[in-house]
Amino acid sequence: MRPAEVAALGDSACRIPAAPKKGEAETEWGELLLSESRPEVGSGWTDDSASYDKRGLKRRARKATRSVPIPPVLVGMLRMHRATYGTSSDGRFFRAANGGRVRSTEYTEVWKAARQKALSAEDVVTPLAEVPYSLQHASVSLWLSSGVDPAEVARRAGHSVAVPFRFYTKVIKGRQDQDNDRIARALAEQAELPE
Structure with missing residues (x-):
């Protein structure tokens, strides 16, 4: 959200x-x-x-x-x-x-304190989870890397269908082996169907 x-x-x-x-x-x-x-x-x-x-x-x-x-x-x-x-x-x-x-200044302060507690000292000085909006980016990345259809990811996140392909291509591209396995299973199942 x-x-x-x-x-x-x-x-x-x-x-x-x-x-x-x-x-x-x-x-x-x-x-x-x-x-x-x-x-x-x-x-x-x-x-x-x-x-x-x-x-x-x-x-x-x-x-x-x-x-x-x-x-x-x-x-x-x-x-x-x-x-x-x-x-x-x-x-x-x-x-x-x-x-x-709750004003943005209030939840931003809480977010900064939470980052200090949750992240290592090395990660705190990086842009990792720098702002609360990072949670949506992390969710979308998780959904895509889990194999959820990009159109469904866009719907859940309130994005247009183009957004996952424009901004999350690394995540989508990174699951090529999983996609190949899915296609191979589908082809094998089709080959086993009786004529």
Whole structure:
């Protein structure tokens, strides 16, 4: 998700399956049904003097939605976050102490502190995961290298189909051996079909 989509994420947009029984692992996928974005634009650019604007999704029709499947680990994290912190009065998952939108300066500070804890001293001085938006890049790269169809990756990430081919060609090209194996298996299966 883009940071502005995370800022707008509401409980009603989350399809989170029931928690597993005690002692069992989280195995069910959930879904986010995204329909809103709250980009930070500055109070001089909004009608109500808020520091953010309420908009539809980037490069989509105003009322368009985007369905994003979420893996079991994220399902568990969202369930735990909701149980621990609840939601804002308007149902958003993430909010500032006073209930408003978390500002980019706040989450950037938290991101920098998290990088210091999570990365080695050598990696902290590199551009690795330099900004929160790096998470989307990492997700798209993981999906592509796992063999997910580039069109499906683009749909989940809210990109045009051209984006994976334009910006992630190293990842796509790096799985040529996997693709060759898939084609070989398909050809072998076709050869085994009775006439």
